[in-house]
Amino acid sequence: MMLKLSHSVGVGCRCRSISKGAVSSFNNFVHLSNRRATLQITRCSPTFRCYSTHLSDPSREVRLDQLEGEDEGIAIITLNRPSTKNALGRSTVVQLQESIESLYETPSNLRVAIIRSEVAGVFCAGADLKERLKMSQSEVAEFLLKIRGSLPLLGVPIPTIAAIEGSALGGGLELALWCDLRIMADSARVGLVETKLAIIPGGGGTQNLPRLIGKARAKELIYTGRAVNGAEAHQLGLSNYCVPQNESGDAAYQRALELARDIAGNGPVALRMAKRAIDKGLDVDLARGVEVEFECYAEVIPTEDRIEGLKAFKEKRKPIFKGR
Numbered sequence: 001m002m003l004k005l006s007h008s009v010g011v012g013c014r015c016r017s018i019s020k021g022a023v024s025s026f027n028n029f030v031h032l033s034n035r036r037a038t039l040q041i042t043r044c045s046p047t048f049r050c051y052s053t054h055l056s057d058p059s060r061e062v063r064l065d066q067l068e069g070e071d072e073g074i075a076i077i078t079l080n081r082p083s084t085k086n087a088l089g090r091s092t093v094v095q096l097q098e099s100i101e102s103l104y105e106t107p108s109n110l111r112v113a114i115i116r117s118e119v120a121g122v123f124c125a126g127a128d129l130k131e132r133l134k135m136s137q138s139e140v141a142e143f144l145l146k147i148r149g150s151l152p153l154l155g156v157p158i159p160t161i162a163a164i165e166g167s168a169l170g171g172g173l174e175l176a177l178w179c180d181l182r183i184m185a186d187s188a189r190v191g192l193v194e195t196k197l198a199i200i201p202g203g204g205g206t207q208n209l210p211r212l213i214g215k216a217r218a219k220e221l222i223y224t225g226r227a228v229n230g231a232e233a234h235q236l237g238l239s240n241y242c243v244p245q246n247e248s249g250d251a252a253y254q255r256a257l258e259l260a261r262d263i264a265g266n267g268p269v270a271l272r273m274a275k276r277a278i279d280k281g282l283d284v285d286l287a288r289g290v291e292v293e294f295e296c297y298a299e300v301i302p303t304e305d306r307i308e309g310l311k312a313f314k315e316k317r318k319p320i321f322k323g324r
Contacts, residue, residue: 055099061086062095064102066110073111073264074257075103075158080118088171089128096175103156109323111264111271113156115179116163116253123162123188126170129197144202157272159263163256164188164239165249169227174203177212180275181259182238184230185252187245190238191227213237267305268323273297 055064061081067074077099079086086092103113117123162168162176163183168190176182176190184190192205200206201222210218213236221228221236234242240259243251263271273296281289300306305321312319 055102060095061092062099064099071257071261071264073109073268074260075110075113077113077115078118079116079124082119084128084130085122085125085167086117086119086172087125087128087131089131092128100156103158103160109268110158111266111268112159112161112260114161114163114253114256114260115175116250116256117165120249121166121187122172123164123166123168124172124175125167126172126193157275158268159271159275161256161260163250163253164190164230165245165252167227169193170201170205171203174201174205174208177208178204181240181256183252183256183259184233184239184242185245186230186242187249188230188233188239188242188252189227190230190233191225192222193225193227195222196225265318267300267303267309267319267321269303269305270300273299 057063061079063076063078063080065076065078066072067076077096079092079096081087081089081092088096103110159181160179161181161183162179164176165185166187166189168176168188170191170193173190173192192201192209194201194205201209206218206222209221212218217236220226228236228238230239230242233239241255243255245251246254277293277296281292284292304324305319308321309319
């Protein structure tokens with residue numbers, strides 16, 4: 001009997017068939033391995049989604065680029081709306097959503113994405129309050145839904161890193177909280193400040209922050225609306241690294257790039273399955289979480305990259321992974 005999984009694993013492939021025993025339990029998985037069961041992949045027509053010219057247009061408020069050469073496999077989402085300190089207005093939200101959606105169907109050589117700001121001293125100032133003031137109640141509700149639709153980087157199949165050099169307030173911090181990893185410069189200033197405006201975080205902040213730093217600390221920051229600097233944010237557990245700011249003002253981005261390079265050298269399918277195993281597994285109890293891990297492990301077994309990794313280890317060379 002074959003179990004068909006609907007999620008995408010490889011390049012533009014929405015269908016993958018694996019032996020049901022390989023994902024039902026560890027014992028069945030071992031049993032199948034001993035019997036040398038064949039795990040088959042049902043390949044679909046490739047749908048490579050190269051980033052169109054308009055997504056990389058320098059005039060955009062949100063730009064999506066893919067690095068080349070030695071940094072091939074790294075995508076960069078750049079926020080660049082200096083007039084509003086990258087505030088999340090209507091056009092910014094639409095462009096951000098376009099960029100994030102493009103990461104859902106990634107080419108095989110894309111391994112990791114960094115989101116950063118090109119505006120000095122700021123990551124994202126949160127909602128565009130001047131624009132919000134002109135909206136009716138119904139328009140605010142509709143716009144909030146659009147913002148919530150653009151923020152969840154959690155579902156992006158590849159690892160994501162937020163590089164924060166300056167202010168990330170309200171929705172700006174919420175955007176960073178959706179990323180897998182966060183790098184801050186000591187010049188950063190972050191906080192969920194919405195209660196100071198008689199509202200609450202509406203882009204996942206009340207859920208992501210306590211999951212990251214604990215319920216009591218998250219409640220304190222949200223109740224007070226207090227913003228903290230990069231060093232304190234790191235002590236609270238908000239960031240993976242806090243680095244001294246450099247003269248160019250891009251220390252967090254440079255550290256994020258180093259981390260992205262470390263990630264990009266690993267197997268693309270393995271990275272996606274590791275992310276899925278962690279994210280999905282933490283939403284269920286431990287027993288089910290282990291099953292999720294087995295299911296994700298079963299996805300990497302039939303890949304060419306797994307064989308390449310074993311050959312490279314035996315031959316004492318660097319593996320060449322192709323994402324399939």
